[in-house]
Amino acid sequence: MSDDAPTAGGWFAGVDPDDLEAGATAIREERQATPRDWPTLAVGSGFADDEREYYDILKEATTRAAEAAVSEAERADDRQLVHAIRAMDDCERTANELAERLAEWAGTVDPDAGTGIEYARELADGHRELDTDDRRIASLAERVADLGDDADELREFVERRTPTVAPNLASLAGPVLAARLISLAGGLENLAKKPSGTIQVLGAEDALFAHLRGHAPSPKHGIIYVHDAVRGTHPDERGSAARALAGKLAIAARVDHYSGERKPELEGELTDRIETIQARTGGDTAEDDIDPGDGSDDADTDARGGTDE
Amino acid sequence: MPTPTLAEVPMSDGSLPVGVERREFDGTERLATRGEPVYGEPTDGEWRAWNPHRSKLGAMLALEMETGLSGGESVLYLGAASGTTVSHVADFAGPTYAVEFAPRPTRDLLEAGAPRPRLFPLLADARKPETYGHVVESNVDAIVQDVATRGQARVALENRRFLDDDGRLLLAVKARSEDVTREPAGVFDDVCATLEDGYELLEQRRLEPYHEDHLGIVARPR
Ligand SMILES: C[S@@+](CC[C@H](N)C(=O)[O-])C[C@H]1O[C@@H](n2cnc3c(N)ncnc32)[C@H](O)[C@@H]1O
Numbered sequence: 367m368s369d370d371a372p373t374a375g376g377w378f379a380g381v382d383p384d385d386l387e388a389g390a391t392a393i394r395e396e397r398q399a400t401p402r403d404w405p406t407l408a409v410g411s412g413f414a415d416d417e418r419e420y421y422d423i424l425k426e427a428t429t430r431a432a433e434a435a436v437s438e439a440e441r442a443d444d445r446q447l448v449h450a451i452r453a454m455d456d457c458e459r460t461a462n463e464l465a466e467r468l469a470e471w472a473g474t475v476d477p478d479a480g481t482g483i484e485y486a487r488e489l490a491d492g493h494r495e496l497d498t499d500d501r502r503i504a505s506l507a508e509r510v511a512d513l514g515d516d517a518d519e520l521r522e523f524v525e526r527r528t529p530t531v532a533p534n535l536a537s538l539a540g541p542v543l544a545a546r547l548i549s550l551a552g553g554l555e556n557l558a559k560k561p562s563g564t565i566q567v568l569g570a571e572d573a574l575f576a577h578l579r580g581h582a583p584s585p586k587h588g589i590i591y592v593h594d595a596v597r598g599t600h601p602d603e604r605g606s607a608a609r610a611l612a613g614k615l616a617i618a619a620r621v622d623h624y625s626g627e628r629k630p631e632l633e634g635e636l637t638d639r640i641e642t643i644q645a646r647t648g649g650d651t652a653e654d655d656i657d658p659g660d661g662s663d664d665a666d667t668d669a670r671g672g673t674d675e
Numbered sequence: 676m677p678t679p680t681l682a683e684v685p686m687s688d689g690s691l692p693v694g695v696e697r698r699e700f701d702g703t704e705r706l707a708t709r710g711e712p713v714y715g716e717p718t719d720g721e722w723r724a725w726n727p728h729r730s731k732l733g734a735m736l737a738l739e740m741e742t743g744l745s746g747g748e749s750v751l752y753l754g755a756a757s758g759t760t761v762s763h764v765a766d767f768a769g770p771t772y773a774v775e776f777a778p779r780p781t782r783d784l785l786e787a788g789a790p791r792p793r794l795f796p797l798l799a800d801a802r803k804p805e806t807y808g809h810v811v812e813s814n815v816d817a818i819v820q821d822v823a824t825r826g827q828a829r830v831a832l833e834n835r836r837f838l839d840d841d842g843r844l845l846l847a848v849k850a851r852s853e854d855v856t857r858e859p860a861g862v863f864d865d866v867c868a869t870l871e872d873g874y875e876l877l878e879q880r881r882l883e884p885y886h887e888d889h890l891g892i893v894a895r896p897r
Contacts, residue, residue: 376809392809393797398809401813403814404810425795432781432796435778624779626777627780627823628852
């Protein structure tokens, strides 16, 4: 090494051995491509009296550094996602409501007025002019277009961030639905603790309470309805498809929360299961009512009342 | 726990390092180390069973691969997760550096590490050794790698800089992490071929029945 100071490049260089925070910060932030015999160098430089003391300090400093990094990561991730998806929904809903108002109003001065956020964008960008000096309509159009842009940006954030917060859930459900489930449950940890029967009806709470009060059939599915596995299945079998999907989502949420490891096999398992279910209505006589058989299907805690099949 | 001296420990069993023994738990002989329990494993006094179904290194030892581990050595462990295996390693080895890049399992790793004064947790990416080269000492006696991510051979090559010339790489390769769709045998051939850029392969063995589609490899730097 060409470094002259004997400790150069070591995490302890310039660090006071009694200053735990400084040591932890150096561990987190310093870089060094070439390892050296740090214990010997640390003792040689007087950082520690002997190897034993060096390792004792290293233990404290690495532990402190890892704790700080873990807490930071935990704070940053799923809470941010929950806020982002809720804000995205609010922006979209508000933009659509205002766009309706805009269409009605613009229709009074322009017989060819369009509808929706797209029409607001056309007005806001000046691709279309209204036959009036009234700035109020154009100003409303700008507001709608801006809200639409905000919603798009939030959606991009959600699509980018969900796979790091909940990789398995994101790959199974798609990032936006995954983020919605996390949001409805109130966080990834809460979602990971929910039985699959509850996940199946998340987002259908109104229908579920009506059912529990005895005036309605139990809902077959909540927000997971938007997933192709459910929507693409014949209505007669949607309850089974929703149950199978919810079972895999429950496993994915648990793996994401408790280990963070990728389990790419979950996707294949879901596809197989859904194909089997769809085959029942596809002219096949398949009578194979297979349970996932992996313990995912918490039938005992299932929120369904059994009227869905 | 201090490394036991030879006098305190019965002769180690075949290829097992000092500090790892085959002991009876509820009538079955199992691998065991001495230390605080971590994952609900059965204990017997100071000893705790090491479940080879939950640990690739445990499986390599159970399958009697020649790991070259003798007890008391310095170890760089890549892919420590919640600390299941690395806690056993810290029970019999010397200074043990545990690298894991996912924050959530690292929280558990911290817990497993708390009663183990020579287990050093590092939240870092094993593909970027320069982010821990200022902490992990040079010339470690063993690198244990279980990262289950694409590019497992590259991770081993990148970390070769830490390994002593006489040291051992103990690598578990998960076929599915490289390519879910390919035949494991083909994946393993490719991984071994890449590894040979920096390592001489001493032993390879599939880890069945403990782990499906995993290959255990013992190698030394070339
Ligand atoms: C199969 S688990 C390890 C289990 C652990 N070795 C045991 O037996 O207790 C694989 C771990 O490697 C981690 N990992 C994957 N890629 C990594 C990388 N580039 N750097 C560090 N850790 C990584 C994952 O987060 C996961 O926790």
